[in-house]
Amino acid sequence: MNIFLIEDDLVMQELLAEYLQNYGHSVETFANPLVACERLECRNSCDLVILDLMLPKMDGFDVCKQIRTHSTVPIIISSARGNLGDKVVAFEHGADDYLAKPYEPKELLLRMDAIFRRVNNKAGVQKIGTFEIDENRMQITQDSHELELTRIEYEIFSLLLRHQNQVFSRSLIANHLNQELKDRAIDMHISNIRAKLFDNIKNPIFIKSVWGVGYKFIG
Numbered sequence: 001m002n003i004f005l006i007e008d009d010l011v012m013q014e015l016l017a018e019y020l021q022n023y024g025h026s027v028e029t030f031a032n033p034l035v036a037c038e039r040l041e042c043r044n045s046c047d048l049v050i051l052d053l054m055l056p057k058m059d060g061f062d063v064c065k066q067i068r069t070h071s072t073v074p075i076i077i078s079s080a081r082g083n084l085g086d087k088v089v090a091f092e093h094g095a096d097d098y099l100a101k102p103y104e105p106k107e108l109l110l111r112m113d114a115i116f117r118r119v120n121n122k123a124g125v126q127k128i129g130t131f132e133i134d135e136n137r138m139q140i141t142q143d144s145h146e147l148e149l150t151r152i153e154y155e156i157f158s159l160l161l162r163h164q165n166q167v168f169s170r171s172l173i174a175n176h177l178n179q180e181l182k183d184r185a186i187d188m189h190i191s192n193i194r195a196k197l198f199d200n201i202k203n204p205i206f207i208k209s210v211w212g213v214g215y216k217f218i219g
Contacts, residue, residue: 001047001116002026006036006063007078008055012101016050016078019105023166033058037066046073048112051095053079053086061093068094074115076108106172113162128161129219147196152177156186157193160207160217169214190215 003020007013008031017027028046030036033055040046049067053060064075074096079086082100090098097111117126117135126133132141138154140147140161149157159176160168168176170186190207193199199206206219 001112002045003028004036004040004046004049005029006033006049006055006060007031007052009052016105016108020109023109032056033060033063037063040067040073041070046071048115049073049075050078050108051075053077053081053090061089064090064093064095076111076115078103078108104172106166106168107175109163109166110159110176117162126162128164131161131219133158133161142197149193149196150189152179153189153193153196156189157217160215164217164219167210167213167216173214 003025005013005017005020005027007016007029010031013029013031017029020027028039030039034057036049037058040049051060051063055063060077060079064077067073067075075094077087077090077095077098078101079098080101087098096115099108099111125135130143132144133139134141138151140149140154140157147157155177156173159173170181170183173186174181191201194201194204194207197206201209204218206217208216208218210216
């Protein structure tokens with residue numbers, strides 16, 4: 001994905017850009033929002049805008065509002081201003097999501113993934129290797145065979161599937177599920193998924209344990 005990152009904190013800008021590039025995204029960075037808006041109006045190849053609110057020359061809300069006059073590109077607000085009022089105004093100006101700093105960069109990836117799936121996967125079916133994720137039915141098939149997954153198992157496995165070789169901690173998985181699950185409960189759900197995949201924990205071909213951290217999909 002080609003991402004426009006509008007952030008005047010150069011340290012934060014560099015950290016986010018490097019992180020996103022490590023996951024295969026192309027990132028163009030801007031400290032000056034006027035330059036970013038001008039560039040965006042001249043190009044149609046931007047897939048996502050990550051926008052700070054406290055910017056020089058132009059407030060982030062005004063940037064969001066101006067972008068919406070000519071583009072439907074998804075916008076994620078990334079700001080230290082995390083009060084409810086700012087979030088309401090951001091959504092009123094056309095933002096698609098809002099992340100209050102500080103946050104884990106992986107959470108940004110998850111939000112991006114959710115937006116891209118909404119925009120690009122209108123049919124609701126995504127093919128990943130021998131697996132297919134049907135979002136409308138909340139069903140995953142393997143070689144055209146439906147896996148009998150519970151709702152939580154579906155949410156966990158679809159998360160891992162969509163982020164191949166990315167390690168997810170148990171706390172991040174629980175956050176994705178929006179539930180307060182203990183580590184042992186996460187481990188139990190992973191064990192159930194493995195059993196339904198006939199995946200050997202000692203020599204896995206789909207889900208690998210990362211000692212002291214969590215899990216990743218390697219299939």
